[in-house]
Amino acid sequence: xLHARIDGYATATIAHPxxxxxxxxxxxxxxxxxRDAGAPFAAVDPIGAGRHARVFITTDGSWTQNxxxxxxxxxxxxxxxxxxxx
Amino acid sequence: xxxxxxxxxxxxxxxxPQFRGARWxxxxxxxxxxxxGKNPGLSQQSxxxxxxxxxxxxxDEILYVEGAEATQPxxxxxxxxxxxxxxxxxxxxxxxxx
Numbered sequence: 001x002l003h004a005r006i007d008g009y010a011t012a013t014i015a016h017p018x019x020x021x022x023x024x025x026x027x028x029x030x031x032x033x034x035r036d037a038g039a040p041f042a043a044v045d046p047i048g049a050g051r052h053a054r055v056f057i058t059t060d061g062s063w064t065q066n067x068x069x070x071x072x073x074x075x076x077x078x079x080x081x082x083x084x085x086x
Numbered sequence: 087x088x089x090x091x092x093x094x095x096x097x098x099x100x101x102x103p104q105f106r107g108a109r110w111x112x113x114x115x116x117x118x119x120x121x122x123g124k125n126p127g128l129s130q131q132s133x134x135x136x137x138x139x140x141x142x143x144x145x146d147e148i149l150y151v152e153g154a155e156a157t158q159p160x161x162x163x164x165x166x167x168x169x170x171x172x173x174x175x176x177x178x179x180x181x182x183x184x
Contacts, residue, residue: 008121008179010089012149014140015172016159024149024172026089026121026179039117039131040179042087042149042172052182061155074171076155077087 001080002057005030006049010042018065018073025049025079027057043077044068054083087149087171089116092142093128096135104164109138111170113150121179138170147174 008026012019025045029038034054046067049055058064061076068075094112098105113136119125136150139159149172156169 005181007181008177010149010172010177011175012172013175015149016140019172024087026177028118028181036118036181039115040089040121042089051180061153061158065158072159072161074151074155074158074169075087076151076153 002027002029002059002077003032003083004028004043004055004057005034006045006051006053006055006079007040016074018068018070018075019044022046022068023048027055027077030054041077043079044075045079047079047082049079049082055079056081056083087151089121089174089177090114090134090136090148090150091116091120091128092144092146092148093133094144102165104160104162104166109141111136111138111142111148113148116147118179118181121177122181134168136168136170137166140170140173142170142173147177148172149174
């Protein structure tokens with residue numbers, strides 16, 4: 001699971017059908033001290049994390065396919081949980 | 087899903103049969119400097135060629151997926167590892183400045 005921080009949001013009208021209705025967040029991977037540790041990426045956020053929230057993210061596409069109810073979905077990053085205190 | 091900016095297209099005269107009628111994009115991956123607008127140009131990262139079914143044009147910002155998940159939208163096996171999954175309308179990216 002990736003440890004990341006939510007740094008932005010994105011909207012995409014033209015996208016793969018499985019993305020329709022999903023909140024897309026832009027995240028930055030962070031280390032345990034909260035310092036940036038990698039290139040930003042996008043993820044689907046079914047739990048509604050707030051700005052600069054620290055979350056952990058799965059990169060397992062098959063799990064995300066269950067969330068979006070579409071077995072042809074190419075999405076791979078999904079917010080799994082909010083980290084209260086590291 | 088990684089953000090990137092379309093900087094070109096690729097046409098193939100010879101390609102694997104599964105790629106008949108495919109459209110390919112040259113994408114410049116967007117790092118923090120590009121997403122915050124500090125660098126409107128190209129990033130230093132390598133340029134992947136991404137399969138496109140959504141009709142992205144030059145200069146569009148997209149989200150693309152790399153890896154085995156890129157083959158999921160197809161019902162036949164296909165030797166593909168990067169696909170465009172979204173054309174970004176608007177996005178914000180503002181890491182904490184502290």
